[in-house]
Structures are given as C-alpha cells and as structure tokens.
Amino acid sequence: MSQPPDSRPPDARLADLAVLIARNRPRFRTATEFVEAAMREAILEGVLPAGAPLRQEDLAAAFGVSRMPVREALRQLEARALVEFHPHRGAVVAEISAEDSADIGAIRAALEPAALRLSLPHLTADDLALAAELIAEMDAETDPGRMGELNRRFHMTLYSRAGRPRLLALVEQHLSAADRYLRFQFAALGYHPRSQDEHHALLAACRAGDADAACGIVVRHVIQAGEQLSAFLDGRG
Amino acid sequence: MSQPPDSRPPDARLADLAVLIARNRPRFRTATEFVEAAMREAILEGVLPAGAPLRQEDLAAAFGVSRMPVREALRQLEARALVEFHPHRGAVVAEISAEDSADIGAIRAALEPAALRLSLPHLTADDLALAAELIAEMDAETDPGRMGELNRRFHMTLYSRAGRPRLLALVEQHLSAADRYLRFQFAALGYHPRSQDEHHALLAACRAGDADAACGIVVRHVIQAGEQLSAFLDGRG
DNA sequence: GACAGGTAAATTGGATCCAATATCCAGGCA
DNA sequence: TGCCTGGATATTGGATCCAATTTACCTGTC
Numbered sequence: 001m002s003q004p005p006d007s008r009p010p011d012a013r014l015a016d017l018a019v020l021i022a023r024n025r026p027r028f029r030t031a032t033e034f035v036e037a038a039m040r041e042a043i044l045e046g047v048l049p050a051g052a053p054l055r056q057e058d059l060a061a062a063f064g065v066s067r068m069p070v071r072e073a074l075r076q077l078e079a080r081a082l083v084e085f086h087p088h089r090g091a092v093v094a095e096i097s098a099e100d101s102a103d104i105g106a107i108r109a110a111l112e113p114a115a116l117r118l119s120l121p122h123l124t125a126d127d128l129a130l131a132a133e134l135i136a137e138m139d140a141e142t143d144p145g146r147m148g149e150l151n152r153r154f155h156m157t158l159y160s161r162a163g164r165p166r167l168l169a170l171v172e173q174h175l176s177a178a179d180r181y182l183r184f185q186f187a188a189l190g191y192h193p194r195s196q197d198e199h200h201a202l203l204a205a206c207r208a209g210d211a212d213a214a215c216g217i218v219v220r221h222v223i224q225a226g227e228q229l230s231a232f233l234d235g236r237g
Numbered sequence: 238m239s240q241p242p243d244s245r246p247p248d249a250r251l252a253d254l255a256v257l258i259a260r261n262r263p264r265f266r267t268a269t270e271f272v273e274a275a276m277r278e279a280i281l282e283g284v285l286p287a288g289a290p291l292r293q294e295d296l297a298a299a300f301g302v303s304r305m306p307v308r309e310a311l312r313q314l315e316a317r318a319l320v321e322f323h324p325h326r327g328a329v330v331a332e333i334s335a336e337d338s339a340d341i342g343a344i345r346a347a348l349e350p351a352a353l354r355l356s357l358p359h360l361t362a363d364d365l366a367l368a369a370e371l372i373a374e375m376d377a378e379t380d381p382g383r384m385g386e387l388n389r390r391f392h393m394t395l396y397s398r399a400g401r402p403r404l405l406a407l408v409e410q411h412l413s414a415a416d417r418y419l420r421f422q423f424a425a426l427g428y429h430p431r432s433q434d435e436h437h438a439l440l441a442a443c444r445a446g447d448a449d450a451a452c453g454i455v456v457r458h459v460i461q462a463g464e465q466l467s468a469f470l471d472g473r474g
Numbered sequence: 475g476a477c478a479g480g481t482a483a484a485t486t487g488g489a490t491c492c493a494a495t496a497t498c499c500a501g502g503c504a
Numbered sequence: 505t506g507c508c509t510g511g512a513t514a515t516t517g518g519a520t521c522c523a524a525t526t527t528a529c530c531t532g533t534c
Contacts, residue, residue: 029324030487032312056516066489068305071517075269075309079316081403087266088495088516103403106351110404114347166318166340167347170407267517293486303519308487325486325525 031065036073038063043082043093044176045145046183054083054091080173096181098233104177105226111171112222113215115159120211122161128207131157135199148179154199158206181229195221268302273310275300280319280330281413282382283420291320291328317410333418335470341414342463348408349459350452352396357448359398365444368394372436385416391436395443418466432458 028034039059042048054074056067063070074091077083083091134154141147152175162168198221205214265271276296279285291311293304300307311328314320320328371391378384389412399405435458442451 032487033324067516068488068490072309072312072487075312076316079313089497090516100403103401106355106401106404107348107407110347110351111344114343118343164340164343166337167343170344269517304486305518305520309517326527327486 031063031069032072035059035063035065035069036076039073039077040080040082043077044180046180048093050093050096052093054093056090081177096184096233098230101178101181101229101233102226104174104181105222105229107174108171108178108222109219109226111167111174112155112159112218115162115164115167115171116206116214116218117211118162118164118167119159120161120206120209120214122163123158123206124161127157127160128203131203131206135196135203138196138199144183148182151182151195152176152179158202178225181233182225185229185232195225268300268306269309272296272300272302272306273313276310277314277317277319280314281417283417285330287330287333289330291330293327318414333421333470335467338415338418338466338470339463341411341418342459342466344411345408345415345459346456346463348404348411349392349396349455352399352401352404352408353443353451353455354448355399355401355404356396357398357443357446357451359400360395360443361398364394364397365440368440368443372433372440375433375436381420385419388419388432389413389416395439415462418470419462422466422469432462 028037039048048054056070056074059070060067074083074085078085078091082094084094085091131154134150134157138147138150138154141150152172155175156168156172159168159171198217202214202217202221205217265274276285285291293307293311296307297304311320311322315322315328319331321331322328368391371387371394375384375387375391378387389409392412393405393409396405396408435454439451439454439458442454
C-alpha cells in the first residue's frame with residue numbers, strides 16, 4: 001500500500017502487526033527468533049515506518065510475550081542498523097536519509113558485481129528460467145510490496161550460485177534495505193519500466209555468460225537507482 | 238588546577254567542561270554496551286577462542302552484572318556473526334573455517350577498493366603522513382595483536398575520507414574479522430615482510446593519486462592474504 | 475556387557491519485579 | 505513574561521525468579 005509517512009492512527013498499524021504475528025507464530029523455536037523475524041519484516045515492509053517509536057510494553061502485548069524477547073530482538077535489529085537505541089529513551093525504527101541511501105547504493109555497487117561474477121559460471125538453466133519467470137511476474141505486478149520482493153528474488157537468483165554464504169547474506173541484507181527506500185519511490189513516482197529493460201538486458205548477459213557486461217549492467221542499475229532515490233529524498237528533505 | 242575565577246568567557250568554560258566529561262566517560266552508559274564491547278574485543282583478539290562455550294552465568298559473574306546484559310550483548314554479537322546460538326544449548330564463539338575465510342576475503346576484495354576510490358581524492362597530507370607512520374610502527378612491532386591493530390588502522394586511515402559511514406563500518410567489521418583469522422597465521426608462520434612491501438606500494442599509489450593502481454594493489458593484497466589463509470586452514474583440517 | 479528408558483541436574487528461555495533515568499508540567503523567582 | 509528549578513510520571517535498564525528443554529547419568533533388562 002502507499003504510505004505517506006504515517007497519516008494513519010497508531011492502532012491501525014498495530015492491527016497490521018497482528019496479522020503478521022498470527023500467521024508466523026508456530027514456525028519459530030524461541031519467542032526471540034519469532035519477534036526478531038516479524039519485526040524485521042515489518043520494518044522492511046514499511047508496516048513500521050521510519051522514526052516510529054518502539055515501546056517495549058506495546059510490542060510485547062502485540063506479540064503476546066513479555067518485554068524480554070522484545071528487548072533481545074531489538075538488540076539484534078540494532079546490530080543490523082534497522083533500529084536505533086537511545087539510552088533510557090527507547091528505540092525507534094531507523095530513519096532514512098539521502099546520505100544513507102547513497103551509502104547503501106555504494107555498498108550494493110561493490111558487492112553485487114562480486115557476487116554475480118562468482119555465481120555466473122555456475123548458473124543452471126533452471127536458475128535462468130526462474131529469473132525469466134520473475135521478470136514476467138514483475139510485468140504483471142502492481143503492488144509495490146510484491147514488486148520489491150520479486151525484484152529481490154530476481155537478483156538473488158542470479159547471485160545464488162556464488163557459494164559464499166556470508167557475501168550473499170550481506171547482499172540480501174542491503175537489497176532489502178534498498179527495498180525499504182524504494183517503497184517511497186514506488187509510492188510517489190510509480191513504477192519505472194526502464195528498470196525492467198535493465199532486467200532483461202542483465203538476464204541476456206547472464207545467458208551469454210558475459211560477466212563483464214552483466215556486472216556493468218548491475219552497477220549502472222544500482223547506481224542509477226541510488227541517484228534517483230537520493231534526488232527524490234533530497235527533494236523532500 | 239584552580240583558575241582565576243571569571244577571566245574567561247562562559248562558553249569557553251562550558252567547552253572545557255564538555256572535554257572533561259567526555260574524557261572521564263570511557264565508562265559506558267549501560268551495562269549492555271559495556272559487555273558487548275568487551276566481548277567483541279575479546280573474541281576478535283582471540284582471548285575467547287573459536288568454539289569456546291559462552292556460559293551466561295559465568296560471563297555475568299566475570300563482568301559483575303546479571304545474566305540479562307550478557308544475553309543482550311550475545312544477541313548483538315550473534316547478529317554480527319561473532320557468536321552462534323543453539324536454542325536451549327547455549328552460545329559459542331563463532332567457528333572459523335577455510336570457507337568462511339574465503340568468504341570474508343571476497344567481501345573485502347569487493348568493499349575495500351570501493352572505499353578507497355571514494356576516499357582517495359579527499360585524503361589530506363596528514364592522513365598520508367599518519368599512514369606512513371603506521372607502516373613504520375609495523376616494522377618495529379612483533380606482537381601479533383598490536384600488529385593486527387596497526388594494520389587495521391593503516392587501511393582505515395586510507396579509507397577514512399570516503400564519507401560513507403555505513404560502508405566504512407562494514408569494511409572495518411570485516412577487516413577485524415580477517416584479523417581474527419590472521420592471528421593464526423602470525424602465530425604459526427610468523428610475520429610476512431611481503432605484506433609490508435605491498436603497504437609501501439599502496440601508500441605510494443595513494444600519494445600519486447592513482448586510484449586504479451591503488452585499488453589493484455588492495456585487491457591483490459586481500460586476495461593473496463585470503464588464499465594464504467585458506468591454504469593454511471585447509472592444511473590443518 | 476551393551477543398550478533402552480527414565481530421572482535428575484544444569485542451563486537456557488521467559489516473566490516478573492525493582493531501580494535508575496528522562497520527560498513533562500507546575501510553581502517560584504528574576 | 506520568561507527562565508530556571510523541583511517534583512510527578514512514564515519508560516527503560518537491570519536483577520531475580522520460574523518454567524521448559526537438553527544432556528548426562530544411572531539403572532534395569534535383554
């Protein structure tokens with residue numbers, strides 16, 4: 001859904017949270033894991049908007065647990081730069097800014113070509129078919145949330161054979177972080193078909209096994225997205 | 238210590254007060270922060286070796302706090318991949334492996350050239366002088382711990398003007414992670430003078446403002462270190 | 475003698491309780 | 505009137521307490 005920074009009452013957001021909560025409850029071994037995963041998703045999806053205060057008591061009540069699992073989850077999210085702690089004042093969802101957007105862009109522009117270069121020689125026909133399918137799904141998709149997810153899966157599919165779990169985790173983490181920013185752009189400017197052209201070109205280069213061309217496309221893709229976002233954020237800064 | 242009562246403007250005295258406060262505050266704001274910082278250092282320095290079990294009760298006693306700050310600190314370190322949680326079985330210091338070493342090497346090889354390229358145009362004469370000084374100190378240093386610290390500071394000095402806090406944090410994090418591995422190499426194989434040659438070459442390229450050459454050196458430097466480590470780790474199974 | 479089962483000890487995960495700190499508001503004073 | 509000061513309140517940080525799970529050991533049987 002579109003999200004002009006919270007024009008909705010807080011209890012409406014809590015209701016959205018409740019949906020996320022009930023759905024995934026039994027899949028985790030400990031409450032901390034569960035809360036951490038749910039809150040990460042909520043932040044990345046924009047259910048919890050940037051700057052939103054995170055009252056431990058309220059969150060505990062929403063999740064049906066005590067404050068302690070909430071506290072541990074918040075600490076993990078802090079280490080991932082998704083929430084900020086202010087001692088004795090509480091935690092808030094990490095703010096977004098043009099500078100941070102550029103920062104994430106620089107990181108992606110460095111990591112993703114590396115992942116692609118490692119992965120490309122080992123990509124299977126199935127991988128490429130899946131990537132093509134994801135592009136097609138994106139053509140039909142209008143919801144920004146689903147769109148971000150498809151975009152992420154498309155990129156990760158191409159990187160998936162890199163055989164470097166730690167590198168891939170970093171890439172996915174920053175792809176998700178970028179998604180969080182992209183939501184703004186989608187909501188305000190609509191979807192960019194130009195991005196789809198680049199996806200097609202990228203897939204073609206991967207099919208041809210042309211690592212240099214593919215990496216070039218990825219870098220341009222990332223940098224251009226970053227600049228667009230920075231300009232957009234500066235404009236409303 | 239005492240000063241002539243009112244010979245100076247009030248804001249000067251306020252500034253001095255701020256300095257005094259800042260200096261007397263290596264004391265942390267919260268116990269969790271303190272424990273987290275101490276344990277991170279302990280793991281990176283090798284005081285807590287890989288695979289070591291982390292009993293919450295023992296750590297709490299060692300730090301003179303209750304189990305709760307320890308638990309929160311452990312969660313943060315988990316998010317940074319320095320400790321591993323096994324539900325209901327406890328946490329252990331993250332294991333090291335040849336694969337993980339290669340993983341870290343790939344990440345460094347991607348991030349550090351990017352940081353250097355952004356930073357290089359803004360490096361000052363002071364920065365370069367500091368870097369040269371750190372190389373000289375490394376020549377005289379024999380302790381592996383101090384050596385790692387100097388090496389880290391040398392690299393970070395060259396990257397410090399990148400103006401991308403998030404990127405720099407990632408670089409430093411993986412530089413530290415690599416240090417943890419390097420300790421083994423230092424201990425078993427002794428120090429490598431070849432690395433110092435590369436440091437000199439890197440500094441020279443930076444002085445000359447030659448980004449391509451500097452990045453090339455960094456990449457070779459990182460990759461070579463990674464291969465050496467992987468071979469070493471493979472060798473001891 | 476070895477293995478299965480069950481029980482007890484140890485340790486973690488989670489809840490509750492208390493203390494410390496920041497914010498907010500009212501009232502006094504220049 | 506404006507600012508500073510003091511206290512009330514809400515919220516976090518930390519300690520203690522209880523429950524759930526795992527592991528190890530012990531015992532009994534085959």
